[in-house]
Amino acid sequence: MDSLEQIAIASSDADADGFPLPHRCEKCSHMVVFASAQRSGEEAYSEGLFKDTSLGNGRTFRLDDDVFDFEKSKTWTCPIYQSISWSHFAKAGVSIPRVRSVILYTKSYALERFPIDTAICEFMYERNGKFSTEYIRFNAFARGDGVSAKFVKGRRAPVDRTSNDFFQIARGWLKACGGHESCPRTSFSHLPTRTIDVSDGLKIHVAKPHEEATYVALTYCWGGFQTVTLSKATLPLWTTSIPEQTLPQTIKDAIMVTRAMGVRYLWIDALCVVQDDPVDVDAEVPKMVEIFSGAYFTIAAASAPTSREGFLQTQAATGSWAHTFSLPFLDMEGSAGAINFCPIVRNDCNPLTEPIHSRAWTLQEYILSPRIIEYGTKHVRWICKNHRVFAGLRPLWVKDWAFDQVLGGFGPYLHHSLAQRNKLMEILDRPPDPEIDVTWNNLVQVFTKRKLSVPSDRPGAISGVAQSYSKLTGSKYYAGIWDHDPLALLWYKEDSKSRANQRSNTIHQREPSWSWFSVDGAIEFLPYQPGLCIVSCQIEPAVPNAIFGAVATGKITLNARLRQIHADFESHDTDVILRFGHDVEADVFPAHVYWDQTIEGIHAWFGRRDITFWLMEGSRGLISKERLDAVVGLVLVSDATRKSYRRAGLFVLGRGYDVDEDAELDVGHKARWELFDASASEVFTIC
Helix, strand or coil: CCCHHHCCCECCCECCCCCECCECCCCCCCCCEEHHHCCCHHHHHHCCCCCCHHHCCCCEEECCCCEECHHHHCCCCCHHHHHHHHHHHHHHCCCCCCEEEEEEEEECCCCCCCCECEEEEEEEEEECCEEEEEEEEEEEECCCCCHHHHCECCCCCCCCCCCHHHHHHHHHHHHHHCCCCCCCCCCCEECCCEEEECCCCCEEEECCCCCEECEEEEECCCCCCCCCCCCCCCHHHHCCCCCHHHCCHHHHHHHHHHHHCCCCEEECHHHHCCCCCHHHHHHHHHHHHHHHHHCCEEEECCCCCCCCCCCCCCCCCCHHHHHCEEEEEECCCCCEEEEEEEECCCCCCCHHHCHHHHECHHHHHHHHCCEEEEECCCCEEEEECCCEEECCCCCCCCCCHHHHHHHHHHHHHHCCCHHHHHHHHHHCCCCCCHHHHHHHHHHHHHHHCCECCCHHHCCHHHHHHHHHHHHHHCCCEECCEECCCHHHHCEEEHHHHCHHHHHCCCCCCCCCCCCHHHCCCCEEECCCEECCEEEEEEEEECCCCCCCCCEEEEEEEEEECEEEEECCCCCCCCEEEEEECCCCCCEEEEEEEEECCCHHHHHHHHCCCCCEEEEEEEEEEECCCCCEEEEEEEEEEECCCCCCEEEEEEEEEECCCCCCCCCCCCCCHHHHHCCCCCCCCEEEEEC
């Protein structure tokens, strides 16, 4: 195009590559972006165009209507008005009164090389006698070969995920990662026991001892029963040839990505572990650390709820992409082109809502993988230990900070080089880093909110991260608890805050009772200072020598203070009255109990109803250095012999930890604080 007259005057139709055509109608015919108007931030500030240099450069357009009606605009054919209207409703959820002073302006955030990266629609409205201002942001993007390309940084990702252009982006990510100091090298690794050779047809490759090569791993949702898996019967056949046409679509897509990225070997659990051979399963599951941490990169089929859907299919333009518009653009030489704008709506594209992030098994696969290419419903993104980037424009979503800390903090810690680890150990008085202890507990909280098809898989689904952490720190692992962190025993079930949920708790409980392995559902921890000490722990793994997996039995010996209590727990309420002694005038205190299971379940475990309840002091919390908060600990049960105890829940005696620092202490607070002072510390065992 040579001049403005050559710009297409069009509707909201898109061209063959999915880009909207430049739009000019009666309502927006004055909207043309000129390169000559893109001043530097200093020039714009000196000319008084903006009050703040952070606004950068830009060009402002006032919409034609003196009064803008959002309800009416939904029926207009102008894509600019439709985009603004849709964005407002997507953001606010409800309509606001008619507005005045509506302007649309292009903007840059101090990007000297690219003067335009955003457009903002600003409108003022009156409600209840007060004027308010609302803003809607739009990402600016251009064709890679378009006239506006040198002025606009943003690019739209190729629509076709199987195209060479798309894989070229992924190859660029891999190349850039090779220069990251904090990322592991992209050299050869020891091959897993079996991989899929995708180079010439498709077949199982059985690794020779110490064989090294580059391979890719796949993390995905099984989504129920798998019709095609490696078995004792298919293993000898598949070492010659795997019938590719019989494979589910997600696996076919992973094979395509592996080939396009120039890698020969691919590891997929369903096809590389003999699923009907318990011996092989028990041997391969503990190798998850080496398999995912040794992969060149991991393909994450985030959008596929099952293995049947696949993840490379072209996605229809929905949400923000369905409301993209384009403005004509003229550079300094008079060449005409276009700048495209896509609404930025919070959570319109949220990676963490993808099916893969609802499954427990996939969390450790994300953490252990040094590099990930994640294929979502509306996005494809790169995740490594140094960088996260989207193909195309970055969306806006409400972040899960706990997940970000786990993935962005704990993951890189596990991938330190040996030299970095040794240096870290020299700096610390004792391993591990306390911040990593906190992050482990965050990991448990994120992990236990996810789903497991088989609840008893909980230990195995986190065993890989535990194994890697243990190698790094030298700490001993006891069924989800670390030997140096007794506070991790003060966990509770998130749903036990509700009485209704308490009554529906399962009667069945796995071993050991003191570990969060024993229950289902989300786990939380109380942030108090320790008042107990782990003396020793004995664990019998369900699988011999698999100390990071499921537990058959386990006993932990503690040194802490105990007090017997007399209370009616038959109602199984969360708010209870504790009485210390049989006397009517005995000390009586209100408390909150987070139960692990039903009272019926406790009686069933002991096989009798004449059991005794005890409180074990676990921690004293502080509001500040001068103010007292609460006493927390475990509710234990035992029979008359007191040979061993069993955990029944967690108690909070006092006001809890969500309290006002300026609140007056109640009369009984000091008595509660001193409740265990008359009890001497003793050594006892919990099963």
